[in-house]
Amino acid sequence: MEIVNExxxxxxxxxxRKATMLIEKQQIVPISAMEQFELELHLQGCLACxxxxxxxxxxxxxxxxxxxxxxxEIKLDEGFKKLLRNRIEQCLRQS
Amino acid sequence: MHGSEKxxxxxxxxxxxxxxxxxxxxxxxxSYAAVRLYDDELARDLVQETFLAALEAKKGFNGLSTExxxxxxxxxxxxxxxxxxxxxxxxxxxxRFLQGREEDFFDPDNGHWYSGHDPAEFFCExxxxxQDKEFQAILQACMKKLPTLWLSVFTMKHVDExxxxxxxxxxxxSSSNFWVIIHRAKVxxxxxxxxxxx
Numbered sequence: 001m002e003i004v005n006e007x008x009x010x011x012x013x014x015x016x017r018k019a020t021m022l023i024e025k026q027q028i029v030p031i032s033a034m035e036q037f038e039l040e041l042h043l044q045g046c047l048a049c050x051x052x053x054x055x056x057x058x059x060x061x062x063x064x065x066x067x068x069x070x071x072x073e074i075k076l077d078e079g080f081k082k083l084l085r086n087r088i089e090q091c092l093r094q095s
Numbered sequence: 096m097h098g099s100e101k102x103x104x105x106x107x108x109x110x111x112x113x114x115x116x117x118x119x120x121x122x123x124x125x126s127y128a129a130v131r132l133y134d135d136e137l138a139r140d141l142v143q144e145t146f147l148a149a150l151e152a153k154k155g156f157n158g159l160s161t162e163x164x165x166x167x168x169x170x171x172x173x174x175x176x177x178x179x180x181x182x183x184x185x186x187x188x189x190x191r192f193l194q195g196r197e198e199d200f201f202d203p204d205n206g207h208w209y210s211g212h213d214p215a216e217f218f219c220e221x222x223x224x225x226q227d228k229e230f231q232a233i234l235q236a237c238m239k240k241l242p243t244l245w246l247s248v249f250t251m252k253h254v255d256e257x258x259x260x261x262x263x264x265x266x267x268x269s270s271s272n273f274w275v276i277i278h279r280a281k282v283x284x285x286x287x288x289x290x291x292x293x
Contacts, residue, residue, distance in 0.1 A: 015206035016213075021278045028252065028259065028277070048213035055214060055285055060253050063238070066231055067130055067254040074126035076139065084117045084143055091150045092113060 015042070019049045023056055111156055116146055120163060124170050131174055131250060133239060141177075145170045171255065175265050178247035182266055200282055217289050230292060237287035245280040252277060 019042040022035050031039070043050055076084075121142055128138035148169050156165055200212050208214075238246060248266060251257045257265075263273050 016208045017201040017206035020282060021274065024278045024281055025274060048208050048215075051214040051216055052285065055288075056281055059234075059281065059285060059288070062231075062234055063249075064254055066234065067250070070123075071126040071130060072122075074129050075122045076125045076142065080139060081117050081121055084121060084146060087143065088113050088116060088146055088150065091147065095150070095153075 016046060016049050016052075019043070019046065020052055020056075023049070023053045027057070027060065110158075111149075111153060111162055113146075113150060113153075116149075116162075116166070120166055123163070124166060127167065128170060128174060131254075132177060137177065141170060141173050144173055148173075175251070178251065179265055179267075182244040182247055200286065212286065214285065215289065217292055233288060233291045237284055237291065240287060241280055241283060245276050245283075248273065248276045249280040249284075 019039055022031055022039045025031055025035075026039070043053070124142045124145060125138055128141045129135055132138055132141075145166060149166055152169070160168070200209060201207065202209055238249075241249065244266065248262055248268070251262045251265070252259070259270070259273060262268070263270060268276070
């Protein structure tokens with residue numbers, strides 16, 4: 001385990017760049033106990049990063065929702081579909 | 096009999112019916128590609144390529160997944176190829192851009208948010224935001240503003256939930272570059288939303 005002196009802790013406490021990186025990281029992989037400690041320490045004193053964390057999760061949900069939902073309004077035109085059908089039939093005949 | 100119905104179901108899944116592909120899946124595959132690529136013509140071409148590749152690979156279909164899942168998987172690989180092609184031409188630019196961007200948000204000396212860039216409450220209180228059409232339009236516009244490489248990595252991770260190792264390999268990224276991109280893409284996207292949604 002690394003030895004963390006007071007000065008280093010102070011740096012972490014004010015480092016929003018690092019805190020937001022950890023916030024992103026922990027959404028994808030588990031972060032180490034040390035990182036978790038650093039992040040919690042930071043969040044105790046930083047309202048901006050608490051807001052960031054909430055919004056970051058919400059943005060993920062929105063992006064996922066947008067991409068995954070069915071988009072019935074996005075359709076291929078019939079002409080292209082006919083062309084596709086012909087190509088497929090042609091290939092099936094050949095094989 | 097329930098049991099025999101179930102078996103029929105399973106057998107149904109194992110068959111491929113190329114004659115019905117266009118009718119059943121063309122629109123679905125097209126919209127899947129179109130929202131990810133922001134390019135309708137390219138999305139159209141990929142649907143065609145997917146069907147043709149699927150016909151070629153017909154024998155390899157093992158029936159463990161549904162026809163739809165199988166076709167979508169083929170399309171996904173083709174989309175990953177496009178992401179890679181788009182990013183490879185831009186990688187150097189994007190990385191230079193990466194280095195310049197950070198100072199826009201954080202003080203390089205102490206890593207603190209620059210004043211004026213710190214996150215403020217702007218949409219969290221409204222649970223309906225996700226469904227809000229206007230908000231979705233802004234979200235899309237903000238996503239389009241991200242550098243191609245970032246958008247590709249962001250989408251592969253947060254939408255398609257690809258393993259990080261797969262993304263790094265596909266996009267030729269080191270693990271540390273990957274984290275930098277994941278972080279900056281979100282910081283930029285969030286900031287863009289805050290700026291435009293008030």
